[in-house]
Amino acid sequence: SQTIHQWPATLVQPVGSPLSLECTVEGTSNPNLYWYRQAAGRGLQLLFYSVGIGQISSEVPQNLSASRPQDRQFILSSKKLLLSDSGFYLCAWSATASTDTQYFGPGTRLTVL
Amino acid sequence: GQQVMQIPQYQHVQEGEDFTTYCNSSTTLSNIQWYKQRPGGHPVFLIQLVKSGEVKKQKRLTFQFGEAKKNSSLHITATQTTDVGTYFCAGPGWNYGGSQGNLIFGKGTKLSVKP
Numbered sequence: 001s002q003t004i005h006q007w008p009a010t011l012v013q014p015v016g017s018p019l020s021l022e023c024t025v026e027g028t029s030n031p032n033l034y035w036y037r038q039a040a041g042r043g044l045q046l047l048f049y050s051v052g053i054g055q056i057s058s059e060v061p062q063n064l065s066a067s068r069p070q071d072r073q074f075i076l077s078s079k080k081l082l083l084s085d086s087g088f089y090l091c092a093w094s095a096t097a098s099t100d101t102q103y104f105g106p107g108t109r110l111t112v113l
Numbered sequence: 114g115q116q117v118m119q120i121p122q123y124q125h126v127q128e129g130e131d132f133t134t135y136c137n138s139s140t141t142l143s144n145i146q147w148y149k150q151r152p153g154g155h156p157v158f159l160i161q162l163v164k165s166g167e168v169k170k171q172k173r174l175t176f177q178f179g180e181a182k183k184n185s186s187l188h189i190t191a192t193q194t195t196d197v198g199t200y201f202c203a204g205p206g207w208n209y210g211g212s213q214g215n216l217i218f219g220k221g222t223k224l225s226v227k228p
Contacts, residue, residue: 041223043218043219043220043221044201044218044221046215046218090155090156099143099205099214099215099216101146101158101161102216103158104155104157105155106154106155107154
């Protein structure tokens with residue numbers, strides 16, 4: 001069966017520090033991968049999605065970036081965090097079609113101070 | 114742009130009361146999906162509806178897809194405290210070229226249940 005991992009689970013970072021969040025998927029090949037951000041009590045904001053290695057599409061311009069160095073690895077990064085980057089970051093995967101059911105990881109709760 | 118809207122944003126019910134959340138799309142959907150996010154957790158897929166007028170049940174949960182495939186509803190009968198969470202609907206978006214794009218999620222309905 002497929003599983004999706006995210007780490008760390010919780011992170012507290014100072015403003016201006018770098019960020020690296022990692023997501024890995026097991027049990028499937030060539031998945032579509034997604035990064036979402038969820039502000040407290042709010043909906044899901046799609047940040048990036050990837051249909052294959054090295055292929056990244058950005059939905060919202062901001063100081064975040066994403067990379068997919070391996071088929072089942074998706075990384076979210078920032079060179080300098082802003083206060084507004086605080087939130088709950090969720091990684092998700094789906095089968096080939098972008099409209100397929102999405103399966104979410106446990107998430108990383110990021111607080112920028 | 115294409116939107117998926119959900120109402121209400123919040124719903125507080127007494128345990129045992131029924132609950133309904135509504136989802137409306139600005140465009141026709143090929144399918145509608147529903148997810149549940151427990152407090153502090155991540156969204157979990159509940160169900161997908163594909164056919165016009167489709168009705169599916171999962172125990173106390175009833176899901177409907179409208180005849181025009183632009184709206185959907187989730188109804189919970191006799192809510193329990195385990196139903197607490199945020200319920201999201203999601204439908205495929207459309208790219209400018211006419212192909213289907215990524216899922217567009219509604220903003221969710223947050224359900225609280227008073228014992």
